[in-house]
Amino acid sequence: MKVRKAVIPVAGLGTRFLPASKAIPKEMLTIVDRPTIQYIVEEVVASGIEQIILITSAGKSAIENHFDYDSALDHALIEKGKTRLAEEMNHLSNLIDVVSVRQKKPMGLGHAIWMAREVVGNEPFAVLLGDDLVLSEQPCLKQMINLFNEVQESVVAVQRVPQKETCQYGIVEGTLQSKRVHKIERMVEKPAPGTTPSDMAIIGRYILQPDIFDILGTTTPGHGGEIQLTDALLALTHSRGMYAYEFEGTRFDAGDKLGYLKAIIAFALRHPDVCENFSDHLKEIAQTL
Ligand code: G1P
Numbered sequence: 001m002k003v004r005k006a007v008i009p010v011a012g013l014g015t016r017f018l019p020a021s022k023a024i025p026k027e028m029l030t031i032v033d034r035p036t037i038q039y040i041v042e043e044v045v046a047s048g049i050e051q052i053i054l055i056t057s058a059g060k061s062a063i064e065n066h067f068d069y070d071s072a073l074d075h076a077l078i079e080k081g082k083t084r085l086a087e088e089m090n091h092l093s094n095l096i097d098v099v100s101v102r103q104k105k106p107m108g109l110g111h112a113i114w115m116a117r118e119v120v121g122n123e124p125f126a127v128l129l130g131d132d133l134v135l136s137e138q139p140c141l142k143q144m145i146n147l148f149n150e151v152q153e154s155v156v157a158v159q160r161v162p163q164k165e166t167c168q169y170g171i172v173e174g175t176l177q178s179k180r181v182h183k184i185e186r187m188v189e190k191p192a193p194g195t196t197p198s199d200m201a202i203i204g205r206y207i208l209q210p211d212i213f214d215i216l217g218t219t220t221p222g223h224g225g226e227i228q229l230t231d232a233l234l235a236l237t238h239s240r241g242m243y244a245y246e247f248e249g250t251r252f253d254a255g256d257k258l259g260y261l262k263a264i265i266a267f268a269l270r271h272p273d274v275c276e277n278f279s280d281h282l283k284e285i286a287q288t289l
Contacts, residue, residue: 001152003145003207005119006049006126008040009112011057011103016255025060026255027130031264032271036254037063039267040128041095047141049126051097053119055112057104064100069093108226113208114216122210124148127229129204131256133263135270136249140205147181147245148207154242156184156233157205159251167193169201170230172244180246184237189223189230200244202230203251212236 014026021029027037044052054063070089077086101115113127126141134140144155158172170189173196174182188196206229215232222228236242252266253259268278 004050006044007053007116009055043139046139110227110229117213127206132204133252134249140247155207157247158200158244161201173198182244184242189228
C-alpha cells in the first residue's frame with residue numbers, strides 16, 4: 001500500500017525554548033527565512049505525501065495560518081506590485097492538504113499519534129517530529145518510503161549516537177539485514193546509561209502500519225509518565241516486524257538551543273540569497289576565535 005498521509009505532532013509546549021516559545025509556537029521559530037515547520041512540510045511534499053495531519057493544541061493556530069490562504073496579504077502584495085512574493089505565498093498555501101486534530105491534554109507522543117486514528121484510517125502513514133530537521137540529497141522520508149515499498153512493514157529512521165547520549169532517545173536493537181537496514185528485535189525509550197549495548201537512536205521519522213493505533217489505545221504510561229510511541233512500537237515489532245533505517249543525511253535537533261543554531265548555519269550556507277556573504281562572515285569570525 002502507498003504511504004499517502006503524514007502525521008506531524010505540534011501540540012508540545014516547547015519548554016526548551018522559553019521564553020521564545022511563550023507567545024508563538026516553537027515550530028514557528030525561523031531558520032533563515034522560514035519557520036522550522038515549513039522545512040518539515042516541504043520534506044513531506046517532496047516525498048510524495050498527499051495530506052498532513054497536524055496534532056495541535058491551544059495556542060498553535062499560527063501553524064495552521066501559515067499554510068492557509070491569506071487574502072488580505074495576497075491583495076496587499078499585488079497592489080504593491082510584489083507579484084513574485086504573492087505567488088510564493090499562494091504556492092505555500094497550496095503546498096498540501098492540511099487537517100488539524102486537537103490534543104486536549106499533553107499525554108505523550110504515543111497519545112498524540114493515537115489522536116490521528118480517525119483521519120488516517122486503515123493505511124500506512126508517516127510520522128515526522130518537528131524538532132528533527134534533516135539535510136540530505138534525497139528527502140529522509142522519501143528514502144524511508146523507498147524501503148517501505150520493498151518491505152511493506154513499519155520503518156523508523158535511526159542514527160548512531162555516542163553511548164552517553166542514548167538516554168535522550170528511543171534506542172533500537174536489531175540485526176543487520178542489508179546496507180543501512182536492520183530488523184528490529186528490541187527497543188526502549190530513553191534507556192538508563194549502560195542498559196543497552198546499542199547506539200542506534202530513533203530520530204523523528206517513522207512509517208507505521210495502522211495496527212499501531214489499536215496498540216496505542218491500550219498502551220499504559222511509560223517513561224516520564226507519558227504514553228510513549230516507542231513502547232507501542234515494541235509491541236508492533238513483536239506482532240508484525242519493523243525495520244530501522246540508517247538514513248543518508250545530517251540531522252539537526254532544532255528543538256535544542258545548540259542544535260537550532262547549528263541548523264541555522266547549515267541551512268544558511270545553502271540558501272542562495274545569503275550563502276556567499278554568510279560564509280565570508282563565518283570565516284571572519286573564525287579568525288577571531
Ligand atoms: C521523541 C521520541 C524518541 C525519539 C526522539 C527523536 O523524544 O520519544 O523515541 O528518539 O523523539 O527526536 P523527545 O525528543 O520528544 O523527548
